[in-house]
Amino acid sequence: MIKFLLKGILRDKSRSLLPVVVVSLGVFLTVFMSGWMKGVFGDMIDMNANYTMGHVKVMTRAYADNEAQIPNDLALLEVSELINQLSADYPDMEWVRRIQFGGLLDVPDKNGETRAQGPAAGRAVDLLSPDSKEAERLNIPKSIVKGQMPQSPGEVLISDEFAERFDVNIGDEISILGSTMYGSMVVPTFKVAGTLNFGMAMLDRGAIIMDITDAEMAFDMTDAAGEVLGYFKSGLYDDEQALIVRDAFNQKHSDTDDEFAPIMQRLRDEPSLKQYLNMADNMSAMMVMIFVIAMSIVLWNTGLLGGLRRYTEYGVRLALGEEKSHIFRTIIYEAMIIGSIGSIVGSIFGIAVSYYLQENGIDFSALMENVTMMMPTVYRAKVTPELFYIGFIPGLLAMTLGNALAGYAIYKRKTAQLFKELEV
Amino acid sequence: MVCFCTLTYAQAASEIMQKIDKNMSSDNRIVESSMTIHGRRNSRTITSISYTVGTEKSFTEYLSPAREKGTKMLKLDDKLWTYYPANDRIVQISGHMLRQSVMGSDLSYEDIMDDRKLSDVYDAETESEEVIDGRAIKVLKLSAKVDDAAYETRRLWVDTEYYLPIKEELYAKSGQLLKRTTLSDFKKIDGRWFPMKLNFKDVLKQGQGTDWEIISIEFNGEIPEYIFTKGALKK
Amino acid sequence: MLAFNLAYKNLLGAGLRTWLNVSVLSLAFVLIVFYNAMIDGWNRQSRDDTQDWEIAQGQYWHPDYEKYDVYSLNDAHQQLSEQTQQIVDKGVLVPELIQQATIYPQGRMQSVLLRGIPKEQEVLKLPTDCLLSPNKPNVAIIGKRMAKAAKLQKGDAVLLRWRDKNGTFDARQFTIAAVFNCDVAEADQGQFYVDYQLMQEMMGFTNEATLLVSKLEQNPTIDHWTFQSADRLLKELDDLINSERISGMIIQMILLMIALLAIFDTQVLSIFRRKKEIGTYIALGLTRQQVVGIFTIEGAMHSLLAALLGAIYGIPFFIWVNSIGINFGSADMGITIAEKVYPYYSLRLVVLSVIVVLVSSTIVSYIPARKIAYLKPTDALKGK
Structure with missing residues (x-):
């Protein structure tokens, strides 16, 4: 059946192209956005880690x-x-x-x-x-x-x-x-x-x-x-691990009054940085959440639209005697396929662009003339493990949910009414 | 009567000061010495030989350890140059840098460079007389009579037999004690008494201060004039 | 007007879908306003703080004074002329004398910049009135960063050593009369404030200053002093904040793009599904351009609804944020940032954001609607 659905998706461009494009675009934006946020918020932390504090x-x-x-x-x-x-x-x-x-x-x-x-x-x-x-x-x-x-x-x-x-x-x-x-x-x-x-x-x-x-x-x-x-x-600061390393190390060197005994500090022990790190964590989590929600709504909408535009088709299929539940299942499967394709494509692009910007950054110095900056004028994104799955939340789930909601209309109505309403 | 007394007292004090100058200062001297700097971790000893003429000219060459060997320092008036043989460089030390410590010791370049006679800079008065370790000691209080003295007052504990201080304290204008020097191991050289061991201590800082020990000293020796040129630094 | 009415009814008629689009767009809208307001708030506060604590409306510098050059600092001072003193007496200029000195907290040596500032000054927020102490002759005020670095507290005594104009050492115990809390690191780190008159006496000067802080915005030229305007002194801060604004812009643009994507998608579908309706409009005598207009307005109206929706939950949110402020911690990275930033919402910002959202949503609504112009009315009526 999946083969059949795939064929359908591939051959009916209105079913495939636009939704896939929209889902990929949406997932791409979400993934890239998360990478960007991590990069920008991580800038100052990375700078501290790289120049003075280490992890x-x-x-x-x-x-x-x-x-x-x-x-x-x-x-x-x-x-x-x-x-x-x-x-x-x-x-x-x-x-x-x-x-x-x-x-x-x-x-x-x-x-x-x-x-x-x-x-x-x-x-x-x-x-x-x-x-x-x-x-x-x-x-x-x-x-x-x-x-x-x-x-x-x-x-x-x-x-x-x-x-x-x-x-x-x-x-x-x-x-x-x-x-x-x-x-x-x-x-x-x-x-x-x-x-x-x-x-x-x-x-x-x-x-x-x-x-x-x-x-x-x-x-x-x-x-x-x-x-x-x-x-x-x-390359990433792992606070929990740093804490374990620090405590174990300091434990080992604690039994001496020697003022030249080594002592370990972790990045977050820097008091001013601690607050900033906390804030950056919260802010970026909040922003990513807003994004995922926004993107989910958009893709849900896309799914809904995708379902709506095919009411006629459903009417015909019902008339031919197809089971409601079967139609519903095909809708869901299709949504999942489209969602997956879109999510994969979007994630690939999103991660690729994030990676490119991680390596090369965007130079904004042209926008800021004669600047004696305390901050870098080159902004970078950052590829984190999160990026590999964050796009699937809006891409796959929201898409499927939207389609499911649109398909739900099939159950709500009696077949006869459906014919009428579905403009057969 | 009281007035007369303080006057003779003061005279006595300035005489003592002049006698100290006579012992300590000279128009010409060659000193080989070792400086031991006590760090928080360890101590190091640096030996050097210096040639001094009057108060304006001085030339020092470091002899050991290997790291410092061949490093030279030339002072002419208020200018100071150092020479580093490792890379054949002459570096002028000026302004702000003069206030830095020499080789990590409790002495700054300025401390070393200010070589004026006590009697040129200070007026002295006797504060008290004490007996320390069975020796008669006069405590002299010196007050600056010139504007540009680094320390406005000093207090000297002077051994009245040798006319050398066994201890010297340097004070800020406010009277705050800043530095303390302890002198010991007096020896008679060329008809004058000279301390062979000194300890300099910046009392505001933690630590044991810096020991300075004289290995040999020669007054009125032969010092060729050419060594007080920048050219001599590189030789 | 017809177009608006139709668009409005169509939109509301679409129910859930419209509200999904509108809610995303409103999220973008609220975020744009919020982010920019936060940056504006930070900028205003930082500028205000720096002006309040350090530079006021500008500074007159001794020609040799260079802020970061400790080597030239000790010589950069001069006597105030009688004329200048008159301005100072009016309370318009505050002279400051800056010299290097050393403090010895618990036997540790630490270089500081000794700053003499009149205890009666009211131009800068520094609690200089604390320097007025009939009981103790030598008191100083320091900032919280300095206090932390030197491990000093209010009431502690610390030995200060300096050299007067002749190079003679002087040292006194100073009592910390106050530890002030300010967000301007440069007015705090490594700075040790004492009374101006006291410092003149300490250094052996008569009314000599390194710089003059100006209270008024109009600044006449004063001979032998170089004027540095507040804007010039604040340039580095402005640059920094602008860079934050630019990095934020990317985030906003992406969010806006997502919202616009939703509108675009909706438009494409509307036009696909509502061909009969389009045919009917044309049959009723509307020109194609008018129909394009109806659909464009319908799409663009999302942004108006979004603005309204955004206002409904955004305004209480903004008010709430402003009541608590955003805690940046005492982020001591040499950057002036208030511990709590209060976003600043200017009318200009809100109007500008509305326009940006409106224009961009109109554009994405128009692009798919253009297709209508190529439809044949007869086909459209049939729904083809």
């Missing part, structure tokens, strides 16, 4: 107490061992080390003497390991204005604004007047591989990005790191 973050207790001052003298030691342990304990997480540092960016003249100086805010991440995701995580490749990513040790990226102000070109040498984790003053020199602009004043002011091994060398931090960040390999 979970390990520091020494002393470092955590004075985090704002970036006290590298209180950094974690024997980090490789710690990371090995963490990777073994939590294999579904990726662990990365980060070093932040402050100091003065010093531009030499041709004699190696100071030509210009400005405050620096540095960040060292793993840029050079072939399988490192850190550069993407910090959105570095896309933030480069001039030049390119550092390719070898000793190459750094500096803020475009600084480069412009002090006339620093790609390939020039710059030094950082900073101190080692033991307090010695050092002036490591690096080659500028490129300039970058994150589009956020907070991040861009005096920014220097370098590879973690360069920072280890420069600041005498071999096998040390200010922070070890953990990211779920899925």
Whole structure:
């Protein structure tokens, strides 16, 4: 029977094309919308996770107490061992080390003497390991204005604004007047591989990005790191899991008075972020719900219309002696087939577009002229597991429900009346 | 009568101060020293040799540990340059950076650079006399007579035999204690007494302060003029 | 008029289907109004807050003052001229002196910006009256973020160390007279407020300021001071909020599209099913264009009904939201956002939304209705 129905659907365009188009379009919009919402609401959270917090973050207790001052003298030691342990304990997480540092960016003249100086805010991440995701995580490749990513040790990226102000070109040498984790003053020199602009004043002011091994060398931090960040390999923040990991880790390191013992925080422990996360959760859940409801109503309507337009056909079929229940069942089956086709097509398109926008984003900078933004001008959608089923709720259920409601009219009336009413 | 007394007292105090200057300051000295910085985690010791002429010129070269070896510092008047051999760079330290601590110690660059004689900056008066560890100590209160003294008042606990302070406290204008220096291990070198051990402590900060120990000191040694040039930094 | 009457009756006659369409459209409508009102509300509140707490109607800066450059800050101050002082005395300008200093809460060292602001000023909302303390000579006020970072509370004492104009160290215990709660991070983070006169005495200055905060919108030029208008100082905030507006627009557009899809679908079906009716209209002497008009109006009328329906549940909803506000938490991300945002509904916003919905629904109603123009009246009468 399904074969028969399929043939009918395929051959009768009025039965198939429009409903399928409408359902696909509707499902597409719902799926894309959910992906978009997740992306936009997740932006700020992701930014926090990617730049500063990780999904979970390990520091020494002393470092955590004075985090704002970036006290590298209180950094974690024997980090490789710690990371090995963490990777073994939590294999579904990726662990990365980060070093932040402050100091003065010093531009030499041709004699190696100071030509210009400005405050620096540095960040060292793993840029050079072939399988490192850190550069993407910090959105570095896309933030480069001039030049390119550092390719070898000793190459750094500096803020475009600084480069412009002090006339620093790609390939020039710059030094950082900073101190080692033991307090010695050092002036490591690096080659500028490129300039970058994150589009956020907070991040861009005096920014220097370098590879973690360069920072280890420069600041005498071999096998040390200010922070070890953990990211779920899925890329998504899972609060429950983070809580479990945090509690287990802290439990393990709780039996000591050592102020340099490691302590773990999860993303949601950041108090301001907690409220935002809660709000974003609620808001996006609410929005998605409104969408699903709206879409359901629309598709229900489509189903209803689809049923209504075929009253004549039903009249004829009844006249031919077909059972009411049989007709009703075929209506439902058809609706389910159309709903499924539409939902699948719509979901595919919705996920595809969401994925495209997750990878590429939409750049709104053209709409915002001369902007010194604190927020990215590139918006991204996000593909979450939810997207794979959320479209089926309005697509399949509402479509079927609408058809069922339209088909219900068949039961309500006596066959004779139906003939009349159904304009046979 | 009272007036006369305080006057002689003050005279005595300024004499003491001048005698301290005579011990501590010199037109020319070469010092090899070690600085031990107590961090929250561990301590490190840095050795260096410095050549100083008057109060305006000073040249320091770090000798150890390996990391600091070859790092040089040149002070001319109120300017300061540092040289880093690892990448052959001369960096000027100016303005805001001068207030930073030197190598993580409790001393700032400014503290090191301000090398004026006490009697050039302060008026002294004797506050009290004490006996500490069986030695006669006079407590001197120094008040700035110039505008640009970093510390408006100081208090010196002076050993009246050696004319060296065993302790010095530096105060803010308000009278708030900011820093404390403890001096010990006095030795006679070239006819003057000199403390071989010093401990500097920023009392507002936690920690044990910074120990400074003199390995050798030579007054009126031969210091070639060329080392007080930027060119010498790279040699 | 006939067209309207017909359209209205037809629509109501269609019953459930119409109401389904209308309810979706009204949802889109309410969401558009709500979202934009929320952004407007945020924008207004943030602007108002920033103006109330930090910049008022603009600031006159010392020519060397750069907000984020701590290196040049200490030298960026100058004496107020007699003429300027007269304006200050009128209560129109509030001088602020800003210098770097260090506080030592519990033996930890923390850099702060020491800000001297007249305790009698009434231009900014800062509770400067708390700086008036006959009992304690040295009092300061700080914001909640600063209080948290330095682990300080009202009534606590903290040592402040600074250097006067000659570079001489000075340090005093300050009592925190008040911890104020404001949404403007820049007026709070790392800022330590003391009385202007007290700070002059602390630094050894006579009536020197880094910047002047202006109360009035008309701002004459003052020699040796660079005027920064409120709009200019608020630019970064405006940009940020606009970016939120744009990202929201996509969501609204999609929702509107869904609603329009429903109308479009309904229109297509109406025209398919009601050919006899169309034939009858033409037979009765209506031109085809008039018939197209009837059907277009019928479709477009969804939007009017949607506006009405939206108003019925939207207005109570809006009123309810405004009574409680939307809690954004103290989202401290360097962005000025009120703890509770109250959406702001302007007439312009509502009218604009109605027009957008009306125009777009008219367009989608018209597109399928165009088909009518090609129908032969005879075929139409037969329902073909």
